[in-house]
Amino acid sequence: MYKEHLMDHYKHPRHNKTLENPQAERYEKNPSCGDELTLQFTISDDDIIDVGFTGQGCAISIAAASMLLEELLGKSVDDVLAMTREDMLELIGVPLTTMRVKCGLLGLHTAKKALYQYKGKTLQGEW
Amino acid sequence: MKEQFPVLETVTYLDTAATAQKPLRVLQAQTAFALTRYANVHRGLYQLAEAATKTYEGTRQVAASFLGAEKKEIVFTKGTTEAMNLLAHTLPIKKGDRIITTVLDHHSTFVPFQQLAQRVKAEFIVLPLAKDGSLDMKAAQKEIKKGCAVLATTHLSNVTGEVLDVKQLAEWVHKQKGLIVIDGAQAAAHLKVNVKELGVDAYAFSGHKVYGPTGIGVLYIQEKLITTLPPYQFGGEMIDQVTIKKTTFANPPARFEAGTPPIIEAAGLMEALRFVAEHRDLIAKEEDLVEYAQKRLKALPVTIIGPENKTGCISFTLEKIHPHDVAQFLDEQGVAIRAGHHCTQPLHDSLGIPASNRISFGVYNDKEDIDVCIDALKKCVEVFDV
Numbered sequence: 001m002y003k004e005h006l007m008d009h010y011k012h013p014r015h016n017k018t019l020e021n022p023q024a025e026r027y028e029k030n031p032s033c034g035d036e037l038t039l040q041f042t043i044s045d046d047d048i049i050d051v052g053f054t055g056q057g058c059a060i061s062i063a064a065a066s067m068l069l070e071e072l073l074g075k076s077v078d079d080v081l082a083m084t085r086e087d088m089l090e091l092i093g094v095p096l097t098t099m100r101v102k103c104g105l106l107g108l109h110t111a112k113k114a115l116y117q118y119k120g121k122t123l124q125g126e127w
Numbered sequence: 128m129k130e131q132f133p134v135l136e137t138v139t140y141l142d143t144a145a146t147a148q149k150p151l152r153v154l155q156a157q158t159a160f161a162l163t164r165y166a167n168v169h170r171g172l173y174q175l176a177e178a179a180t181k182t183y184e185g186t187r188q189v190a191a192s193f194l195g196a197e198k199k200e201i202v203f204t205k206g207t208t209e210a211m212n213l214l215a216h217t218l219p220i221k222k223g224d225r226i227i228t229t230v231l232d233h234h235s236t237f238v239p240f241q242q243l244a245q246r247v248k249a250e251f252i253v254l255p256l257a258k259d260g261s262l263d264m265k266a267a268q269k270e271i272k273k274g275c276a277v278l279a280t281t282h283l284s285n286v287t288g289e290v291l292d293v294k295q296l297a298e299w300v301h302k303q304k305g306l307i308v309i310d311g312a313q314a315a316a317h318l319k320v321n322v323k324e325l326g327v328d329a330y331a332f333s334g335h336k337v338y339g340p341t342g343i344g345v346l347y348i349q350e351k352l353i354t355t356l357p358p359y360q361f362g363g364e365m366i367d368q369v370t371i372k373k374t375t376f377a378n379p380p381a382r383f384e385a386g387t388p389p390i391i392e393a394a395g396l397m398e399a400l401r402f403v404a405e406h407r408d409l410i411a412k413e414e415d416l417v418e419y420a421q422k423r424l425k426a427l428p429v430t431i432i433g434p435e436n437k438t439g440c441i442s443f444t445l446e447k448i449h450p451h452d453v454a455q456f457l458d459e460q461g462v463a464i465r466a467g468h469h470c471t472q473p474l475h476d477s478l479g480i481p482a483s484n485r486i487s488f489g490v491y492n493d494k495e496d497i498d499v500c501i502d503a504l505k506k507c508v509e510v511f512d513v
Contacts, residue, residue: 001455002510011512033451033467034481058449059511100455 003094009063014070019052026114030106035061039110046077060100065107067091077115132491139462139499144285144440144487147338153398160394186397190345193400195321202380206344207312208235210331214308215239217356222248224276229254230477231284234470236310240279260433261289275305282314286442286469287433297326317439322347339399343392353379360385409490416488420497440487448511450482460503
């Protein structure tokens with residue numbers, strides 16, 4: 001599971017920063033293992049023009065958040081909201097064991113919550 | 128020893144605190160019973176039923192001897208969790224009583240008694256750890272002195288590996304006319320337990336942690352107490368007489384064994400308890416393994432949880448690497464260790480960590496297993512390079 005690509009994102013997470021004036025922001029925690037993420041988005045005309053995340057957790061959750069933000073930069077809010085868990089797992093690129101799927105999905109879950117909130121809606125259902 | 132456990136050819140198993148692997152002889156005893164002597168117990172008049180009942184009740188005798196108790200004081204349960212629920216639902220605890228547990232306790236003890244306190248509006252007191260990570264015995268004495276209707280705690284911590292001074296706790300509790308009930312899930316596999324010497328009112332353990340089957344456990348309740356407790360579940364087997372208007376109940380232990388019990392599992396448990404009794408020398412050697420493992424672990428960037436003196440298990444965190452990553456990485460190296468809160472969230476909260484890693488030992492482990500585990504941990508530190 002700990003392939004080079006994943007470890008690179010874990011050791012050198014992209015967009016691991018705090019934004020000045022984000023239009024969307026969200027903190028989420030995975031209670032079963034204590035992973036914590038805060039995601040921020042600068043949005044202009046419903047396009048994501050800057051992204052940032054801070055947090056702590058296992059290699060899977062950090063690397064997945066890093067990969068996700070790299071992917072989201074430049075996308076529209078609606079594109080992100082249309083992303084599925086399968087999209088996210090594909091992005092991670094290595095098969096996750098059942099116990100670790102939640103770690104891999106924490107980033108997308110947080111991003112969707114942030115962007116639904118930005119649109120004045122609530123995310124229905126679980127991840 | 129390892130030839131009794133074929134699965135150990137494929138994995139370095141260091142998670143016996145979660146569940147022990149099963150020796151061939153236990154599985155064979157279970158199969159032989161199921162194939163030749165199986166029927167429902169306490170019911171049929173035919174010879175097969177007689178034979179099954181003999182085995183089932185024979186296990187009760189073996190379990191009683193295992194704990195230094197009398198047969199009539201032994202109840203079969205599904206496991207330690209059910210035993211603790213049984214006690215939390217039948218002990219005479221009322222509004223305003225003081226229920227005491229410790230921050231070390233497994234959720235299987237902690238939660239039933241926390242819920243009992245909430246149900247009857249009793250006080251719920253959780254004893255803290257001392258600075259060295261052992262149970263704070265000064266706080267224990269102080270809190271028990273203020274009054275104690277029941278103290279429910281563990282004999283051997285499934286995280287820190289501390290053996291609690293149960294005998295001392297029992298003395299303090301009994302001075303307050305309280306009851307002491309003990310979770311022996313870990314202890315039964317590592318310590319020679321004598322409930323009379325410990326002076327406890329109830330003591331529970333699970334079959335699967337003493338190299339026996341899942342789905343069966345043993346609950347000792349001292350004779351004076353067991354005869355006063357009301358039923359926990361209703362159904363067949365636990366009754367005396369049933370009429371349309373009322374039901375009277377059987378005497379203990381049948382009173383607490385509603386429905387068809389785990390009969391085949393009882394046959395396996397008998398063999399498992401004999402297996403443990405016959406291997407006390409190997410179990411004693413686990414102490415050396417714990418010491419050796421602790422010494423080798425200390426050469427790595429680890430924080431070890433709890434006091435220095437440990438039995439059965441060592442929990443730790445590896446600096447800057449999440450416990451889940453450690454366990455997953457080790458799994459990829461063929462080493463099975465635990466990551467998580469080990470069903471002790473209050474303990475992990477008190478330590479300020481969400482999770483830890485744990486290695487735990489059984490009769491089948493040797494120094495080579497520790498070496499393999501330490502090598503894998505070293506590799507983990509290298510790969511994560513933090």
